[in-house]
Amino acid sequence: xxxxxxxxxxKELTNGGLLGSEPHCLQGLFRKQPVEHLxxxxxxxxxxxxxxxxxxxxxxxxxxxxxxxxxxxxxTGFLHTGDIVGVSLKxxxxxxxxAITETKVRRFSRKAFEAEISNSPELRPEVFAHLCDEMAxxxxxxxxxxxxxxxxxxxxxxxxxxxxxxxxxxxNAIVELPMTRLDxxxxxxxxxxxxxxxxxxxxxxxxxxxxxxxxxxxxxxxTIVQLSGNDDEYDGDERxxxxxxxxxxx
Amino acid sequence: xxxxxxxxxxKELTNGGLLGSEPHCLQGLFRKQPVEHLxxxxxxxxxxxxxxxxxxxxxxxxxxxxxxxxxxxxxTGFLHTGDIVGVSLKxxxxxxxxAITETKVRRFSRKAFEAEISNSPELRPEVFAHLCDEMAxxxxxxxxxxxxxxxxxxxxxxxxxxxxxxxxxxxNAIVELPMTRLDxxxxxxxxxxxxxxxxxxxxxxxxxxxxxxxxxxxxxxxTIVQLSGNDDEYDGDERxxxxxxxxxxx
DNA sequence: CGCATGCTTGAATTTAATCAACCCTAGTGG
DNA sequence: CCACTAGGGTTGATTAAATTCAAGCATGCG
Numbered sequence: 001x002x003x004x005x006x007x008x009x010x011k012e013l014t015n016g017g018l019l020g021s022e023p024h025c026l027q028g029l030f031r032k033q034p035v036e037h038l039x040x041x042x043x044x045x046x047x048x049x050x051x052x053x054x055x056x057x058x059x060x061x062x063x064x065x066x067x068x069x070x071x072x073x074x075x076t077g078f079l080h081t082g083d084i085v086g087v088s089l090k091x092x093x094x095x096x097x098x099a100i101t102e103t104k105v106r107r108f109s110r111k112a113f114e115a116e117i118s119n120s121p122e123l124r125p126e127v128f129a130h131l132c133d134e135m136a137x138x139x140x141x142x143x144x145x146x147x148x149x150x151x152x153x154x155x156x157x158x159x160x161x162x163x164x165x166x167x168x169x170x171x172n173a174i175v176e177l178p179m180t181r182l183d184x185x186x187x188x189x190x191x192x193x194x195x196x197x198x199x200x201x202x203x204x205x206x207x208x209x210x211x212x213x214x215x216x217x218x219x220x221x222x223t224i225v226q227l228s229g230n231d232d233e234y235d236g237d238e239r240x241x242x243x244x245x246x247x248x249x250x
Numbered sequence: 251x252x253x254x255x256x257x258x259x260x261k262e263l264t265n266g267g268l269l270g271s272e273p274h275c276l277q278g279l280f281r282k283q284p285v286e287h288l289x290x291x292x293x294x295x296x297x298x299x300x301x302x303x304x305x306x307x308x309x310x311x312x313x314x315x316x317x318x319x320x321x322x323x324x325x326t327g328f329l330h331t332g333d334i335v336g337v338s339l340k341x342x343x344x345x346x347x348x349a350i351t352e353t354k355v356r357r358f359s360r361k362a363f364e365a366e367i368s369n370s371p372e373l374r375p376e377v378f379a380h381l382c383d384e385m386a387x388x389x390x391x392x393x394x395x396x397x398x399x400x401x402x403x404x405x406x407x408x409x410x411x412x413x414x415x416x417x418x419x420x421x422n423a424i425v426e427l428p429m430t431r432l433d434x435x436x437x438x439x440x441x442x443x444x445x446x447x448x449x450x451x452x453x454x455x456x457x458x459x460x461x462x463x464x465x466x467x468x469x470x471x472x473t474i475v476q477l478s479g480n481d482d483e484y485d486g487d488e489r490x491x492x493x494x495x496x497x498x499x500x
Numbered sequence: 501c502g503c504a505t506g507c508t509t510g511a512a513t514t515t516a517a518t519c520a521a522c523c524c525t526a527g528t529g530g
Numbered sequence: 531c532c533a534c535t536a537g538g539g540t541t542g543a544t545t546a547a548a549t550t551c552a553a554g555c556a557t558g559c560g
Contacts, residue, residue, distance in 0.1 A: 066389065069481045072397045076389055088385040095389065124368065131381045135338040138388035139316065139326055139345065145395035146439035147322045150548070181507060189396035194548055196508055213507075213557080231319045400516070431539060444516055446540055463525085463539075 026084055026126050029116055030056040033106040038062075038099035045086075047096045053107040054086040060103025061178045064095045065186065075187040077137070078179065080164060086110065088131055101178050140230075145189045148229050153188040154198045155228035158208065162218060171221040177214050276334055276376050279366055280306040283356040288312075288349035295336075297346045303357040304336040310353025311428045314345045315436065325437040327387070328429065330414060336360065338381055351428050390480075395439045398479050403438040404448045405478035408458065412468060421471040427464050 035058055038044060044055065047066055062079040076095055079085055085097060117123050144156055162175045177184070185192045199216075202208045207224060209217040218224060285308055288294060294305065297316055312329040326345055329335055335347060367373050394406055412425045427434070435442045449466075452458045457474060459467040468474060 066393055068393060068397065069479055074393045074396045076392050088382055090379065090382050094386055118371065118374065121368065129340065131385070132338055132340050134385060135381070135388065136344055138385065138392065141392055142326050142388065142395060143316055143318060143324045145392060146324045146436075147318065180505095186396075191549055192507080193509085193550080197548095200508070229319055430537095441517055442539080443518080443541085447516095450540070 024122055030106040030108055035104050035106055038103040040099055040101050042099045044097040045093050047093055049093050051089050051093050054110055054113045056106045057081055057083045058104040058106055061100040062097050063100055063183055064097050066095050073186045088134055150190055150194050150198045151227055152229040155224045159228050171218055173218045175216045274372055277306055280356040280358055285354045285356055288353040290349055290351050292349045294347040295343050297343055299343050301339050301343045304360055304363045306356045307331055307333045308354040308356055311350040312347050313350055313433055314347050316345050323436045338384055400440055400444050400448045401477055402479040405474045409478050421468055423468045425466045
């Protein structure tokens with residue numbers, strides 16, 4: 001089921017184990033754990049499995065997904081270097097995780113993880129912030145899936161990828177898309193054909209430029225922001241309140 | 251902006267204030283707070299506002315929503331008696347909250363709330379569980395919005411409402427729908443017309459029976475479960491693993 | 501080279517959205 | 531008490547967007 005069954009696990013660190021070197025960030029907890037390798041396509045865990053570990057992505061990309069009754073797949077998120085997965089759940093994983101590219105992860109027992117957290121007033125706010133970010137992302141995704149058309153979805157996605165990797169917001173930035181078109185489709189609630197057509201359209205309009213299959217250059221950043229349907233101009237503290245009246249219906 | 255500006259707020263309770271009567275559940279924290287009344291349609295807080303309070307719904311129903319650029323509204327959830335709102339965020343509310351029916355709430359300062367939490371090893375797991383539930387609900391909603399058709403959405407919604415109020419899962423149960431059809435539509439990512447048509451269809455097929463505008467009787471529970479597209483038969487610990495192959499495409 | 505996989509493109513179909521009309525009910529006021 | 535009204539809800543006809551079905555293209559790998 002899980003790979004890496006032959007990896008050696010050192011005795012799990014309890015809070016005692018970190019005396020004198022208390023980590024000040026979540027990633028720090030994983031520092032001493034051995035790195036495990038996942039080949040592209042390999043599963044890290046499955047929806048419904050007992051949630052025994054929390055993971056840090058050391059390098060690579062994964063998809064997080066759920067499968068419903070008749071085989072339809074919904075990707076609820078992608079993970080990248082530095083991300084942590086497995087915090088926001090109780091006893092069982094709510095979703096499956098699978099490597100997209102070759103990937104390196106570190107794991108930490110949830111039990112020990114929770115012990116560390118509850119004993120560290122330093123770390124607790126960080127976990128809380130992590131959960132809030134996850135929640136905010138989920139809400140944005142609900143907005144996207146609920147009310148955005150294909151073009152808006154794809155543009156939102158490109159921006160998200162852009163901001164994740166580089167903090168860079170300029171035109172001419174390069175966005176990596178390690179996942180397949182099917183992954184994108186299952187994340188955006190579209191079909192592979194619609195994603196493809198939309199990408200082509202953006203390319204033809206000169207808004208992005210294709211750089212091979214898994215890479216895109218942002219040509220007109222401002223246009224993408226506009227097409228994404230997020231009022232992203234205002235992402236500071238103050239936010240314009242927009243009345244709910246007479247807008248586009250859907 | 252907010253109503254109840256003329257309500258008297260007692261000095262906010264810090265952890266000291268609860269000596270000798272430490273609450274063992276989140277709702278307990280609010281016990282001493284005054285009850286505020288909201289008329290139907292009144293706002294509790296707005297997306298983007300500084301998140302100064304956490305709220306407990308004492309009685310009534312609210313909608314939680316976001317508005318995007320051109321006025322499109324997305325309802326990300328409904329709140330009912332006993333629910334707590336405002337936990338999973340950092341400095342600003344991520345959404346607006348509005349009373350659907352006449353509603354009573356209690357508020358608690360976030361600062362004091364967080365102090366209580368971080369000083370109570372009893373309460374912390376409860377907050378954590380709350381966040382996990384919120385997260386799980388968000389994921390289910392993403393699945394619904396991403397891959398379910400109108401009928402599946404409406405059936406999923408009816409089941410959710412049914413389970414929320416009564417734990418009752420039988421046929422012939424009555425489901426209250428205090429919200430309008432527009433609320434349902436904006437929650438389910440549909441239009442009001444599609445919601446209406448779908449409800450009519452379910453009624454004509456004898457699966458539900460209409461009991462006035464805001465009420466429905468579940469006639470064939472099993473059928474609704476089936477139509478909801480959730481593999482809800484298995485909600486114990488073990489879960490069937492379903493291969494991702496050859497299912498309905500969308 | 502030849503195959504497989506992933507991606508693109510085109511045409512037909514389907515679902516839900518849109519546009520438009522009408523109905524029902526609760527609440528108001530004469 | 532009844533008529534009127536406004537808001538919410540339903541229903542029908544038409545349209546639009548995305549899906550589905552189908553074919554072909556590109557890239558990478560044995």
